[in-house]
Amino acid sequence: PAKGLFVETWAAFEQILASGRTRAIGVSNFLPEHLELLAQHSATTPAVNQIELHPRLQQHTSREYAQSRSIEIEAWSPLGQGTILDDPAIGKIAAAHGKSPAQIILRWHLEQGHTVLSKSVTPARMRDNAAIFDFALDADESAAIAALNTDSRVGPDPVELN
Template structure:
């Protein structure tokens, strides 16, 4: 629920769960963990089993370090109102801070306690992954990265495949910048689908975990309706030509913000 105001979060999560979504992604930095928790509580009260939900949150940069991570996790869990978390992510590597190894050791401790099912990272580049794995002996389950047709991250996806790390895409629609792209629109018209559905289907066929964001119930439902068609090789080749290296978020190699 990135960039979703707290007031809209509970309604959006509820609409997504009603549409069939079960994977909910938030972060301490988004400032809406409590609202996500309220929506999850309402869903479980109405009959959705906790085991059917997959809830993810992320540790904010200012809390990296072993002891601070443990405290931050407790704070997030209090807001979410959950007994355990399905996936916990280090939000950014912060190479100048250089605390992600101790942070991940705290993650592993929480996992060993049964408080987290899986542990992973976000925005890690290959060199960050190498250090993390070499120092801890643990391969992250997931790396959530900026990924869209302008920035398909082929090299990093290949590293993930070699190491057994799942690739999860944030800003999968290029923060909306690709929804009016003539190439994407034309492919959508051919399949009778929206540009957003074409982009989400592109991720699915690449093997990415994809988390499109919307607060509009109709678009939330539409984004889920991508399993009744398939992009052709020609479609995929056409979308591949959109790659230009555009990065819409910070560069993980230089981003060290802890505010």
């Protein structure tokens, strides 16, 4: 995000918040350095930062920064646009729980404390995506998913958008 534009836009969001027309304001694709710059020019901390986040792009630095400032992380492309669904480690965990790979990844997100934005127009997939509250991942399964991190994006890099 270009400094002038997002700081100016954030000021407009703050006015909307102060007017009572919304209860919360947030950002999308902000890295810690973007959030720091925002903090230098604002008294309002974003309620949420929506970032690309999936097992192959776990964004540890952004997640730690957000957690330290009580900013909710919302994962967009939580399934890596489907590129992770055929991963053998995910498949093994899915088979052990009798769940789909997508359900395993969505459950991992929830257990990591992320809000998840999972898109589907297929009613059966929508139902499956919601059926993730009847099991939990064990420590070894969570570690196997953590080991999938390669910092691989499926969307644009926020640094390159400046």
